[in-house]
Amino acid sequence: MTTFEDPAVPSEPPRVAPWNNPSVRAWVYQVVVMGLVLALAVYLINNTLTNLSERSIRTGFGFLDREAGFRMGESIIPIEPSNSYGRAILAGFLNTLKVAILGIILCTVVGVVIGIARLSRNWLVQKLATVYVETLRNIPILLQLFFWYAIITGTFPNSQEAWKPLPGVFISKSGILHAVPVADPAHLWIGIALLVGIIATVFYGRWVRRQQQETGRRPPLLGPALGLIVGLPFLVFLGFGAPLAWDLPVMGRFRFTGGQEITPEFLALWIGLGLYTAAFVAEVVRGGILAVDWGQTEAAGALGLRRGLVLRLVVLPQALRVIIPPTTNQYLNLTKNSSLAVAVGYPELTSVTDTTLNQTGQAVECIAIMMAIYLAISLSISGGMNLYNRAVQIPDRR
Amino acid sequence: MTTLVDPSAPTAAPRDNIGVVEWLRTRLFSSPGNTILTLATLVLLWFVLPPMANWFVLDAVWWAAPPEVCRAAEGACWAMIHEKHRLIIFGRYPYAEHWRPFVAMLVLIGLIGGSTNRRFWRRELAVAWAAGMVVMGVLMWGGVFGLTFVETALWGGLPLTLILTTVGIVVAFPLGIILALGRQSQMPIIRTLSVVYIELIRGVPLVSLLFMASFMFPLFMPSGVQISSLLRAQVAIILFAGAYLAEVVRGGLQAVPRGQVEAARSLGLGYWPTMWKIVLPQAIRMVIPGIVNSFISTFKDTSLVAIVSLTDLMLAARQAVGDPAWRAYGLEGYVFIGLIYLIFCYLMSRYSQRLEVQLYTGRQRL
Missing domain, CATH: 1.10.3720.10 (MetI-like)
Structure with a gap:
């Protein structure tokens, strides 16, 4: 009788020489790669230290406390040349945030409008939107910044003959000057009233939704919301006796005094970044809307929803899922592209760090600070967007 | 007796071919909202296009001229x-050697253009690229074949x-x-x-x-x-x-x-x-x-x-x-x-x- 091997009895694993064992090999490869990377790092650091000591360049972050000595064109926080490098870099970082946030708002508004216009049934509107997208996204952003800067400083009138589109607003080569309300203690309370109004609206909105789900009737939302957000602060404003004094820009002998200034550098950067990124956002929006199956619209119509509700309740929530991840990328690109401000002279992070680098010669530290801050901005924007993305994702599709 | 549709009878032309009026109607004036949109866009264009045309073309200085001529003109200074x-x-x-980067550029554009054709996606393309790179390097740097460095x-x-x-x-x-x-x-x-x-x-x-x-x-x-x-x-x-x-x-x-x-x-x-x-x-x-x-x-x-x-x-x-x-x-x-x-x-x-x-x-x- 022949004996068969019993398949149920586990046979011994095949004997493999260690150099043929995949997991051993994997570790060997990894150790080798890690070793190479470390060797390269040690080599570069060693060279750098040698070079630094040869050129007698200081190391360390002590320079951050030293006096910067350069003047910044504009800043959100008060800054003087006698302030430290650290404060200058902080002011630059805040300027980056300012242009990034305002740019994101501009590119979203323009991008959504152009994206929808690209899908318009109106031939003229659709073609114009196409021309916009194809032109702006195919020209380097740096060139567009130079272009806007040249338009503002080259074709706008001198401050003496500034355009006055509105009372208290002056547009000229040196930017936009506009009136600002004089600070008043009432402003704090108006701000608080606005905040209260917004929070109350959120709660009221939730109540409206619950009512609708329970009773099938939808209480009015828009009127009360407007009343809370606009009316409440306005009542507070009136309650304080309507304190409204304007700090008007006044033309002196050579230049304006008073008012708030928007510099041409900021304006060029903001318009340039906003309009350039809007072309990409428009394509994302168009793609997102096209990605929603036409059947969804038809089904919603068959259920008796009005056109506006079809868009708001059926198409947009589905389109947003497609739109959000690539839009985040565009926001990130805009923030990173704000580093091109160095070319038009807007004092943001890159430009301030570059000046610091040139004055102190401490390239390694300066570039490390710059990269670390950009990395932190990028990671926090993409992190925040990931959270939001998870919130709007269809729950049962995981 | 039932009447059947006569297949040889002419049917209406597809909408696209109907004519200018119909084309305008369907694409620009299909609804009141659409008409308003079209008119608003036309007004916008009326304000933007003529000044642009003036600057770019009509008032521009087109041919070689000293800067003084440009200063007198209203439009662009081409x-x-x-x-x-x-x-x-x-x-x-160097000015006298401009033909070299020009030829190098043509070689590069030719290579890129050739690579866009899917018929050429073969091993020979890599060889062509390598050869092209060498030619470009020689042209740009020079220092050999009597070209100045x-x-x-x-x-x-x-x-x-x-x-x-x-x-x-x-x-x-x-x-x-x-x-x-x-x-x-x-x-x-x-x-x-x-x-x-x-x-x-x-x-x-x-x-x-x-x-x-x-x-x-x-x-x-x-x-x-x-x-x-x-x-x-x-x-x-x-x-x-x-x-x-x-x-x-x-x-x-x-x-x-x-x-x-x-x-x-x-x-x-x-x-x-x-x-x-x-x-x-x-x-x-x-x-x-x-x-x-x-x-x-x-x-x-x-x-x-x-x-x-x-x-x-x-x-x-x-x-x-x-x-x-x-x-x-x-x-x-x-x-x-x-x-x-x-x-x-x-x-x-x-x-x-x-x-x-x-x-x-x-x-x-x-």
Whole structure:
């Protein structure tokens, strides 16, 4: 009788020489790669230290406390040349945030409008939107910044003959000057009233939704919301006796005094970044809307929803899922592209760090600070967007 | 008796062919809202187009003229372009030798143009590229065959922009493939290294990398070793494009069905043969449009080397309008190079869109 091997009895694993064992090999490869990377790092650091000591360049972050000595064109926080490098870099970082946030708002508004216009049934509107997208996204952003800067400083009138589109607003080569309300203690309370109004609206909105789900009737939302957000602060404003004094820009002998200034550098950067990124956002929006199956619209119509509700309740929530991840990328690109401000002279992070680098010669530290801050901005924007993305994702599709 | 539709009777023409009036009605005035939109757009155009036409064409100075003539004219001063076009296109390259970058540029454009034709996607294409690169190197540098030597510091203008882009993408491509494979790898250390590299580079602006290249690379080198600013910027562009290409290639790798890898492994192929012969050919084929888009981005991004003082098309134009006599006509210079960038990028993006359609045929989403 022949004996068969019993398949149920586990046979011994095949004997493999260690150099043929995949997991051993994997570790060997990894150790080798890690070793190479470390060797390269040690080599570069060693060279750098040698070079630094040869050129007698200081190391360390002590320079951050030293006096910067350069003047910044504009800043959100008060800054003087006698302030430290650290404060200058902080002011630059805040300027980056300012242009990034305002740019994101501009590119979203323009991008959504152009994206929808690209899908318009109106031939003229659709073609114009196409021309916009194809032109702006195919020209380097740096060139567009130079272009806007040249338009503002080259074709706008001198401050003496500034355009006055509105009372208290002056547009000229040196930017936009506009009136600002004089600070008043009432402003704090108006701000608080606005905040209260917004929070109350959120709660009221939730109540409206619950009512609708329970009773099938939808209480009015828009009127009360407007009343809370606009009316409440306005009542507070009136309650304080309507304190409204304007700090008007006044033309002196050579230049304006008073008012708030928007510099041409900021304006060029903001318009340039906003309009350039809007072309990409428009394509994302168009793609997102096209990605929603036409059947969804038809089904919603068959259920008796009005056109506006079809868009708001059926198409947009589905389109947003497609739109959000690539839009985040565009926001990130805009923030990173704000580093091109160095070319038009807007004092943001890159430009301030570059000046610091040139004055102190401490390239390694300066570039490390710059990269670390950009990395932190990028990671926090993409992190925040990931959270939001998870919130709007269809729950049962995981 | 029932009457049947007579098939030989003429039917109404399709709507598109009905005529101008019908065309206008359906496309511009189909509803009251649409009509208002059309009229509003026309009013906007009425305010924007005539001044633009005046500036660009009607009031412009078209031919060679001294700056004084331009000052008298209302519109654009194209005479500036006429005067400065060689400086804008070739930068500071010696004037008498301009034919060399011109021929090099033609060779490069020919190679790129040839590579867009799918009939030429064969091994010979790589040979042609290698030969083309050698020819371009000889033309640009010189120093042999009786050509005078021109150092890289003098290279400039459009040829420099094209060289930075092409060399950048060609060298970044293998880097991108290795990083993409590393990111998909089972080995934790290799995967971590790849992820850190890709996210680090993608998280910072190119300008900061260019600053790093121009200020820190000299410190990295052993003392006494100099590297030219062209090479430094080129390395920064390669490192940058590599991270972005890695993500493009990863998209392709993820789209190759797992069964392909399993089938290859069960045939006894090791890791590299599996990747090289089975996975990558399919993955890369799928992401060719993405690679073309990376090429376009890199082409636009090379304009940033102007910030670290490399005389590419952008800085050459800036230098041309820096001439005191022509200083007032910066806008014309920007429009001119804007058109050059626009034409190149637009053609490439149309090509990428067409390719996407062609390559997609017959493949189902899996």
